[in-house]
Amino acid sequence: MNCMMDCADQARKPFFYDVTLRDGNQALPKxxxxxxxxxxxxxxLKLGVQGAEVGFPASSEMDFxxxxxxxxxxxxxxxxGDEVAQKVVVAGLARCVPSDIQRCWEAVQYAPNPRIHTFLATSPLSMEHVLHMTPEQVKARAVDCxxxxxxxxxxxxxxxxxxxxFGDCLENMDFVIDVLKAVVEAGATTxxxxxxxxxxxxxLYISQIKQVYDALPKNVTISVHCHNDLGMATAATVESFFVGATQLEVALNGLGERCGNTNFYEVALGLHNSGVDTGLHLDRIYETAILISQWSGISIYSRAPLIGAEAIVHRSGIHQDGASKTKDMKKGAYRPIDYSIIGRHxxxxxxxxxxxxxxxxxxxxTKFGYKMSLSEAAELQPILKAYSEKEGELSAERVLDVFREQRVNVNGRLIFNNVEVVPDENRFVFHFKKDKEAVIKSITAEGPIEAGLLLMREIGMPVELVKYRQVVVPEKDTLWAGRGLSRIVLKANGKEVEGRGVSSDTLKANMRALFGGVNLLYK
Structure with a gap:
């Protein structure tokens, strides 16, 4: 409670400086x-971030x-007239190398609020064994750059x-503070x-932050940038704010080198729960987490705080009882936040x-066990809205019905009927309708997916196979549970869709997924 009261008395607001596009991106497998x-x-920008480090311009022409x-x-x-764009700081990273700094400026100079972020190691270990420089040389280079x-x-x-x-500078803090004072005099403001x-x-880290804060002029912005090697980056970042750090360097979904950077969402909600006005659009968090997971190819851990699938699940009878009794209260017995704050139901x-x-x-x-993208959800939303306007509130089962109708075994210009296999000849005979006309086509290929793709090319509806996966229908879908579910991601004319096919026959499930995906692409 004292923490909340102390915080509420402060006029200082946190400055969220996101490093996803630099530190997070450089750590992605792709x-x-x-x-x-x-x-x-x-x-x-939709989240309302105050600063973004968007790359390392000198690292490659693509990054520049x-x-x-x-x-x-x-x-x-x-x-x-975009207010967030008018205020956001756009930064590039540069080593303490003149050519890096020049290149960085050439890239960021177009932004309304450009920033050059340059760095140099000051820990005894790094100066001696990595940089091979004396402390005096490090200070001189830092000032010059x-x-x-x-x-x-x-x-x-x-x-x-x-x-x-900096976290390794426990034994040479006097030197570090001397360097920081010198670079402030040279023009650094953060x-x-x-x-x-x-x-x-x-x-220990927080005590170092306070030591620097106490030693430097108060018009200088103190920033923290924590990695999560021991799983305590969020704690270190949040507590640093309360001893003087204003700029908090974070990453969406905690992306970053090794174990990741400080998680954006955890810091935002940790401060929010402590009475701090973050200035962010917190209701965009859950949507953002899903998008970043899809774009990065890195799944959200099921028990990830705030955004994981298990984060809102109660299984113990005691927990279920407490959760039920406090479900309509602002503060739940076993709930850290009202999840609607982050846009989660x-x-x-x-x-x-x-x-x-x-x-x-x-x-x-997804609660029924199906995989889907937010873009697919966005396409279904107006269809469901139209049903809801006629029928009123739609149950989860009714929503699933519409999903099946619109995204599984989809009929359109093509209607799949059957496929016959002639194994000795590697031949597949397709029976289907195209634009209401019955068609029988024989295709020679090594396998059914290849045959299906060749068929689509032959009938003037070519597609590119992006991904294919054969699973089973999730148990929670009681109508189709246990049947084969084929998921085929297809691409054509710059658009990508996922076709889904369900059947007790794997081959037919594959073909229904393929035909369904083509129908979504060629409406």
Whole structure:
């Protein structure tokens, strides 16, 4: 309670500085291309983020172009009146190398609020064994590079300096503070103190943050950047705010090197629950988490705080009793937040109304065990809304019915009837209708999927196979449980869809998925 009261008395607000597009992206097995980075950036703006480190311009031509494009996009949005774009700081990362800093400025200069973020290690271990530099040399280089960065940004932008491996500087804090004072004099206005590798308990790191905060002028912004090697990055970041850190460097879904960066959502809700106004659109969190999982290819851990599938599940009788008795209260017996704050529907028994959005569709269908994307949910939402306007509130089972009708064994221009296999000849004979006309086609191929794709090309509806998976219908779908479920992702004319086919016969399930996907692409 004292923490909440102390916080409520402070005028200082946190500055959420997201590093997903730099630290998060560089750690992905398959880093995003420029178009994907744009999608992530626009989602960050929807969240209301105050700062974003969008890349490392000197690392590659692709990263340079991406940072430049996002800076220009921000300027265009700001000119059109977008308030978030007008205020957001767009930063690029640069080593303490003049060519890096110059390249960074060439990319970020187009943004309304550009920033050069440069860094140099100050821990004894890194200076001696990685940089092979003396402390005096490190200080001199840091000052020279900050001066260069400041000369480039002038009054238009800002300079951030990071003491890489700050968390390892327990034994040379006097030197670190001396360097920080020198770079402030050289033009840095934000000082980032990274826990580059989490080795110790949070309170040691937090005590270092306080030591720097007490030693530096109060017009300087103290920033923290924590990695999650021991699973305590959120705790270290949240508590750092209460000892003077204002800029909190975080990543969507906790993406980042090794065990990830500090999780954006956990910090936001940790501060929110402590009475801090984050200035963020918290109701966008759940939607964002789902999108980032889909775009990154990294699944959300089922027990991930706030966003995991199990985060709202109660199985113990004692827990169920307490949850039931407090379900309509602002503070639940076994619930950290009202999940509607993050745009998540928390009730076990979900329903859909004409006011429900795509996340409600997504949650209902995925609770039945089906996989689906948010874009698919968005396509189903207006269809369900039309039903709801006629029928009133739709039960979860009714929503599932509509999903089956619209996304499983889909008929359209094509209607699949049967396929016969002539094994000795590797021949497949398809019986189907195209535009209401009965058709029989014989295709020679190594397998049924290949035959189906060749058939589509022959009838003028070519598609590219992106993914294929054969599973079983989830047990929670009692109508079809136990039957084969084929999921085939297809692409044509720049659009990607997932076709689903259900049958007790695996071959027919495959073909129904293929025909259904083609129907979605060629309406």
């Amino acid at each position: 880093p995003w291309n420029n178009a994907q980075k744009k999608d992530v950036y626009l989602q960050l 172009e991406s940072v430049k494009e996002l800076a220009q996009l921000t300027a265009e949005m700001a000119a059109a 900050v001066k260069l960065a400041k000369s480039l940004v002038g009054d238009r932008g800002t300079v951030e300096f990071s003491c890489e491996h 000082l980032n103190l990274p826990n580059t590798v989490e080795r110790y308990r949070p309170m 928390q009730n076990d028994s979900l329903s859909f109304t004409s006011q429900s959005g795509r996340t409600a569709v997504y949650e209902i269908i």
